[in-house]
Amino acid sequence: MGRLNIVISNTSEKPLYEQIKEQIKSAILKGELKNGELLPSIRNFSTDLKVSILTIRRVYDELEEEGFVSSQAGKGTFVLAGNKDLIEDTKRMLIEEKMIEMVTLSKTMGVKIQNLHEMLDIIYEEV
Amino acid sequence: MGRLNIVISNTSEKPLYEQIKEQIKSAILKGELKNGELLPSIRNFSTDLKVSILTIRRVYDELEEEGFVSSQAGKGTFVLAGNKDLIEDTKRMLIEEKMIEMVTLSKTMGVKIQNLHEMLDIIYEEV
């Protein structure tokens, strides 16, 4: 399968299942995980990541609900990256969401659009 | 005192104390609450907002810890907006934080800086 490096932070305030879920989703969106690829079995994955089976199950359940994977009893859990629209829409949606938060905050504080463009250039270089 | 309209949403997933705290902080950053202004007493405030006294106490405690207000026994809780650096730094920090999140996400998805500038203009108009 494609590379799948999951990093779990115990100090993060985010739930484990959400951290794992986001990283898998991100790997699909970035194209690192391709259509039809088999994800690790629930048991193996939970052993590798040292988390409960239920945590991984929740990850797979929610990813399936959102249309990114398909789980089949007796077979495993597969990546569904065939739906290009879903992939692209999700990308744009995620970015827009963050940008709206930032712009809303900026406006309430009286920050001008020019300053934001400048900040954007600087930050895009740095990160 | 300056304008201080607190809106509490029971359907929000954010804790009550955080909603209240953010709105007070925002009012200070926007300059609606000026240096030295007296905030409502814990008792009055909790009555007005129909929340527990403990909730307001937590709000004031955390705001004091962050340096935005000062509580003095027997006198009340005052706004500390005199420290211009704190105010400006806090503004920039909050915005930068959001922008870094967004840019990081965009880069992992291969979105170009031009597209972000375009999105920024559009969203700045809309929100």
Next chain:
Amino acid sequence: MGRLNIVISNTSEKPLYEQIKEQIKSAILKGELKNGELLPSIRNFSTDLKVSILTIRRVYDELEEEGFVSSQAGKGTFVLAGNKDLIEDTKRMLIEEKMIEMVTLSKTMGVKIQNLHEMLDIIYEEV
């Protein structure tokens, strides 16, 4: 609260969480549970129904996801029946779904529409 009689069948092939979920949803759709009503706490409910806490949690989680209830830490789980469109759409959708299954089956077996109308009248009287 409104009446909330949950009947669990251990012999049903349906998962427990689905049986419970459907009965709550049905009670909301029938108007037996009104907007704003407080559902039993997860702990009490699981004790009453003699099922695991996790099972009830899953019920509430999915009902929240579908927009029928709202859970708030420290407060409880409330009925959201205010959205009339959601309620009516859900009703029609559920019935349509079943009817499409039936009609599809009937057509593949060469059953005429007249026969279906007759069966419908008979069954509507009986059940």
Next chain:
Amino acid sequence: MGRLNIVISNTSEKPLYEQIKEQIKSAILKGELKNGELLPSIRNFSTDLKVSILTIRRVYDELEEEGFVSSQAGKGTFVLAGNKDLIEDTKRMLIEEKMIEMVTLSKTMGVKIQNLHEMLDIIYEEV
């Protein structure tokens, strides 16, 4: 033999054996498979459909149990469509089952019989 086009969906949530079984049963009920016809051998069938021999064995076993086929060691598996009553009863039973589900649901939601007749006409046209 009569026409026997089996379509297997890997994304369906239904077990493979059930998908295959239903399609054979449906072909018998529709008259596409006639009395006495020889079904493919377990070995050939499993090769054609690219499924396990165990899966086909289960299909034939259950169909035999329900009286739709007869397996004879050394000869093969034959369609039993001679029993007209079984065929017709099965048809009506399957449809009735679905219709009862739908009507029960409709009644609990206060839907009138007229509306059901109207929906029936519309759906019969569309599907």
Next chain:
DNA sequence: GTGGTCTAGACCACG
């Protein structure tokens, strides 16, 4: 008190 998250097991149907 409440829900939100997590663990460490288990049994089942399916392939």
Next chain:
DNA sequence: GTGGTCTAGACCACC
């Protein structure tokens, strides 16, 4: 082997 469901506990933040 796989995922689907379920149990019986636990700790946390919030109110």
